[in-house]
Amino acid sequence: MTTLLTPPSVRRKIRLVFTGHVDHGKSTVIGRLLYDTGSLPEGAVAKIKKVSAETGQPFELAFLLDAFEEEQKQGITIDTTRLQFKTEHLDYVIIDAPGHKEFLKNMISGAADAEAAFLVVDAQRGVEEQSRRHALVLKLLGLTQIGLIINKMDLVDFEPKVFQSVSSELTAFLESLGLSPKFSIPVSALNGDNIVNPSSKTPWYHGPTLVKALDDFTYAPEHGTGLRLPLQDVYKFDDRRLLAGRIESGVIHVGDEILISPGHKKTKVTALAAWLDRDKKDSASSGESVGVMVSDEFFNRRGEVISLLTDAPTVSSRFTASIFWMGKNPLKVKKRYKLRLATSESEAQIARVLRLIDSETLAERSIKLDKPANGSSLDGYNDVQRDGHNKDPRATAHDGAYDASLDAPQDAPHDAPHDAPLGASFGKVSEIGFNQTAEVEIVLQHPLAIDLFSSHRATGRFVLIDGFDVAGGGIVTQIEERLPIKFGFVGDGLIARCEVFEEYFYDLNGMTVSKIGTHDPMYCVGDAVPLVGYSYHYPENFDIVVFRDQVAITIRQGKVAGLTHLSEHSYEGFPVVNGRGFGVLIASQEDFNLVRHDYERLSGDNEARLAERWLDFNTFRRIPIGSGDLRQTT
Amino acid sequence: MNHLQSLEADSIYILREAYSRLGRLGLLWSIGKDSTVLLWLAKKAFFGHCPFPFIHVDTGYKIPEMIAYRDKVASDLGLEMIVWQNKVALSAGMGPDKGRLICCKALKTDALNAMTKHYGFEGLIVGVRRDEEGSRSKERVFSERNEDDEWDYTNQPPELWGQFKTDFPKGHHIRVHPLLQWNEIDIWRYILDQDIPIIDLYLAKNGRRYRSLGCAPCTGIIESQASSVAEIIDELSHTNIAERAGRAQDQEDSYAMQKLRKDGYM
Ligand SMILES: Nc1nc2c(ncn2[C@@H]2O[C@H](COP(=O)(O)OP(=O)(O)OP(=O)(O)O)[C@@H](O)[C@H]2O)c(=O)[nH]1
Numbered sequence: 017m018t019t020l021l022t023p024p025s026v027r028r029k030i031r032l033v034f035t036g037h038v039d040h041g042k043s044t045v046i047g048r049l050l051y052d053t054g055s056l057p058e059g060a061v062a063k064i065k066k067v068s069a070e071t072g073q074p075f076e077l078a079f080l081l082d083a084f085e086e087e088q089k090q091g092i093t094i095d096t097t098r099l100q101f102k103t104e105h106l107d108y109v110i111i112d113a114p115g116h117k118e119f120l121k122n123m124i125s126g127a128a129d130a131e132a133a134f135l136v137v138d139a140q141r142g143v144e145e146q147s148r149r150h151a152l153v154l155k156l157l158g159l160t161q162i163g164l165i166i167n168k169m170d171l172v173d174f175e176p177k178v179f180q181s182v183s184s185e186l187t188a189f190l191e192s193l194g195l196s197p198k199f200s201i202p203v204s205a206l207n208g209d210n211i212v213n214p215s216s217k218t219p220w221y222h223g224p225t226l227v228k229a230l231d232d233f234t235y236a237p238e239h240g241t242g243l244r245l246p247l248q249d250v251y252k253f254d255d256r257r258l259l260a261g262r263i264e265s266g267v268i269h270v271g272d273e274i275l276i277s278p279g280h281k282k283t284k285v286t287a288l289a290a291w292l293d294r295d296k297k298d299s300a301s302s303g304e305s306v307g308v309m310v311s312d313e314f315f316n317r318r319g320e321v322i323s324l325l326t327d328a329p330t331v332s333s334r335f336t337a338s339i340f341w342m343g344k345n346p347l348k349v350k351k352r353y354k355l356r357l358a359t360s361e362s363e364a365q366i367a368r369v370l371r372l373i374d375s376e377t378l379a380e381r382s383i384k385l386d387k388p389a390n391g392s393s394l395d396g397y398n399d400v401q402r403d404g405h406n407k408d409p410r411a412t413a414h415d416g417a418y419d420a421s422l423d424a425p426q427d428a429p430h431d432a433p434h435d436a437p438l439g440a441s442f443g444k445v446s447e448i449g450f451n452q453t454a455e456v457e458i459v460l461q462h463p464l465a466i467d468l469f470s471s472h473r474a475t476g477r478f479v480l481i482d483g484f485d486v487a488g489g490g491i492v493t494q495i496e497e498r499l500p501i502k503f504g505f506v507g508d509g510l511i512a513r514c515e516v517f518e519e520y521f522y523d524l525n526g527m528t529v530s531k532i533g534t535h536d537p538m539y540c541v542g543d544a545v546p547l548v549g550y551s552y553h554y555p556e557n558f559d560i561v562v563f564r565d566q567v568a569i570t571i572r573q574g575k576v577a578g579l580t581h582l583s584e585h586s587y588e589g590f591p592v593v594n595g596r597g598f599g600v601l602i603a604s605q606e607d608f609n610l611v612r613h614d615y616e617r618l619s620g621d622n623e624a625r626l627a628e629r630w631l632d633f634n635t636f637r638r639i640p641i642g643s644g645d646l647r648q649t650t
Numbered sequence: 651m652n653h654l655q656s657l658e659a660d661s662i663y664i665l666r667e668a669y670s671r672l673g674r675l676g677l678l679w680s681i682g683k684d685s686t687v688l689l690w691l692a693k694k695a696f697f698g699h700c701p702f703p704f705i706h707v708d709t710g711y712k713i714p715e716m717i718a719y720r721d722k723v724a725s726d727l728g729l730e731m732i733v734w735q736n737k738v739a740l741s742a743g744m745g746p747d748k749g750r751l752i753c754c755k756a757l758k759t760d761a762l763n764a765m766t767k768h769y770g771f772e773g774l775i776v777g778v779r780r781d782e783e784g785s786r787s788k789e790r791v792f793s794e795r796n797e798d799d800e801w802d803y804t805n806q807p808p809e810l811w812g813q814f815k816t817d818f819p820k821g822h823h824i825r826v827h828p829l830l831q832w833n834e835i836d837i838w839r840y841i842l843d844q845d846i847p848i849i850d851l852y853l854a855k856n857g858r859r860y861r862s863l864g865c866a867p868c869t870g871i872i873e874s875q876a877s878s879v880a881e882i883i884d885e886l887s888h889t890n891i892a893e894r895a896g897r898a899q900d901q902e903d904s905y906a907m908q909k910l911r912k913d914g915y916m
């Protein structure tokens with residue numbers, strides 16, 4: 017095979033979507049652009065002429081895009097399509113989107129990953145409902161590069177006043193959303209005015225033609241430079257164990273210390289695998305599909321996210337989001353949905369609706385609640401922490417926490433104590449209808465690795481699945497942080513507080529037992545722990561059970577091997593200590609179950625009795641005598 | 651990352667999603683350039699392994715060199731191959747003389763659908779591209795087919811942010827389209843860039859070559875001097891004749907492909 021001819025430079029393409037109200041001419045504008053730039057294959061126009069002749073319909077350039085029989089018969093775009101296009105300077109993927117409100121889901125499918133957008137408006141009809149709705153959706157999707165096309169200028173005799181008025185109305189609307197259009201072009205797709213050729217009918221217009229304006233768009237800046245590599249799968253086809261996924265942002269190098277969230281496992285990249293020698297390398301960056309080999313054999317799974325140690329995603333099960341709903345059935349507060357974020361998945365509920373944007377009139381009649389997104393529920397959360405009796409770090413015990421009761425009526429108005437009173441005329445917002453957008457608080461069944469959409473796109477957006485279909489999507493605007501604990505263990509989606517590696521001493525002067533500071537504030541899965549201290553000595557293999565957090569930590573060969581919920585923990589024959597490092601007298605799974613049972617009934621009254629029965633102060637710890645500072649006594 | 655690298659990475663992402671999310675999976679391998687690129691991408695996605703069978707729906711009318719090439723590649727690479735034919739229709743004398751669309755339906759669509767049912771495939775990886783023809787231009791990356799293998803194309807579910815259709819009733823299956831965003835010339839540039847071996851029917855001999863491979867009676871040969879991949883790329887950058895212009899079944903009726911594909915044609 018000859019390789020004499022090197023392939024021409026193949027530039028990355030800008031994804032550009034055409035949006036706007038139904039019938040305002042999006043497909044015709046694209047068709048005209050293709051036609052007037054000679055970008056069509058031979059026979060394409062002949063083919064649609066044949067269709068017009070057969071069906072007796074007028075010739076429509078839109079048929080170049082609207083390929084389905086149903087689309088051509090009804091003169092409407094049903095589904096989105098995309099095609100490659102180039103100008104002298106840049107390469108594009110042009111995306112045609114439908115304007116009919118029935119097909120908003122298809123518009124969103126087209127627009128979701130676009131980097132720039134045109135809003136097409138019919139000069140005669142002016143700004144209509146879907147013009148505004150599409151603008152809102154573009155904003156929500158994070159698009160900032162927007163251009164206006166005021167089409168069908170032939171129908172208003174190329175009147176500059178009409179152009180001005182439509183253009184400024186839409187610009188004002190966009191500005192109210194925080195968007196500012198880059199340009200506004202008066203065109204007639206029917207005749208090709210200002211599409212490729214400057215029009216003699218708009219001597220008052222001095223801006224670029226559409227094809228020239230395309231070059232004003234640029235590649236969307238990369239959002240978030242921190243490494244995010246969501247795992248798609250873990251392969252073991254041969255003796256290698258490969259973590260497979262696509263890098264969504266940042267760079268990964270062989271030798272990097274990485275964190276795998278939400279499991280919170282620390283490890284090191286040992287190699288990037290490749291089938292072909294030509295693909296072997298020491299680093300890979302955003303957009304690449306890779307296979308990562310790491311130095312520790314953890315249990316890894318799809319949905320985990322690789323990041324660097326600093327700048328990791330937040331592990332949380334509660335966040336605020338802006339969402340759009342495309343489902344035929346309304347989105348119901350408190351109903352269970354499947355949520356997918358990058359490659360991770362959890363059951364999810366909308367805890368409450370913070371703000372609802374009316375589908376018909378959009379922003380003009382949005383319902384504003386009195387309460388800010390980060391209201392008192394967060395304070396309530398901290399209260400739970402402060403008194404130290406939070407039961408299970410996976411679920412928070414306050415308003416809107418994941419509702420585990422299956423028989424709770426799904427559409428019953430929820431009775432959250434912190435809920436702000438809503439405007440009397442609206443009542444409680446308990447559902448979000450077809451094509452509506454809203455700001456909501458979401459609670460997950462399992463914590464996931466999450467980012468703010470504004471900092472990392474791929475791990476800051478999600479879809480909701482109702483039944484078999486993706487029915488909604490959203491972007492994360494605020495994340496509730498996990499427990500702000502200072503010492504203990506974190507991993508496998510769990511957190512446990514403990515003081516196992518702290519030094520205790522008997523203070524002769526005060527006649528009390530005191531402790532000094534910790535060795536290390538937080539241990540992750542994979543971390544080595546200090547087995548031997550001045551006042552303690554643990555074996556290589558042992559288990560720590562932390563009753564207050566309901567978590568068991570397994571230490572194997574001196575390293576944190578994993579965290580499990582107490583209910584899933586099984587006794588493997590190794591010594592067991594409690595969260596303070598005192599031995600727990602467990603010699604069998606039965607003992608373990610008994611201890612759990614007893615400690616679930618822990619109260620001020622039985623605490624001493626339980627300690628007497630189960631704890632052993634002498635095996636792993638001793639209480640040396642000190643006088644204020646242990647180091648002075650040694 | 652340039653255009654080809656990003657097409658490659660995204661196709662690998664799609665293949666891995668299919669492998670991770672769908673049950674029994676197979677790859678439709680038609681010996682042509684697109685499915686040969688698919689084979690290459692699968693090798694890359696799974697680090698030299700191909701964790702699913704390759705399927706050839708053999709109409710019995712394929713260009714003979716294609717069958718020889720298929721068997722050679724399959725044995726060279728140790729592929730798990732499934733070759734399927736609609737034997738009943740063939741022995742009853744089905745052929746293009748019965749009408750091209752009728753023949754395509756029986757020997758391709760019906761055969762494919764029977765094969766899917768027989769093996770209980772939940773995912774079929776197919777190398778179709780948007781730029782081939784109208785109904786493909788509107789496809790999803792993960793495209794559902796119901797228990798009768800039909801495509802409900804006027805009511806496709808949303809597909810965004812790499813979140814594909816992976817929830818569906820039992821008995822339905824998904825057509826996975828990793829090459830949907832590729833154009834014909836991208837395929838050739840990638841073949842050149844990666845030095846992928848391809849069947850030589852694409853290369854001009856005596857001023858003629860195949861641009862698209864299908865069944866012998868229905869696939870046209872084009873006039874061409876392009877006897878290397880580089881020359882094919884050069885030729886394609888200067889032509890504006892559509893790739894499937896030589897495919898007879900596309901020309902029968904304005905919506906021929908839409909109708910065939912609605913019933914389960916690839
Ligand atoms: N007079 C006039 N008619 C136009 C112009 N552009 C488009 N049209 C007509 O407007 C109608 C709708 O055009 P389309 O391109 O299908 O509109 P669309 O925005 O793609 O519609 P949807 O995709 O269904 O939302 C067609 O009949 C076009 O011929 C124009 O510049 N002038």
Ligand SMILES: [Mg+2]
Nearest residue numbers: 042043092093
């Ligand atoms: Mg249209």
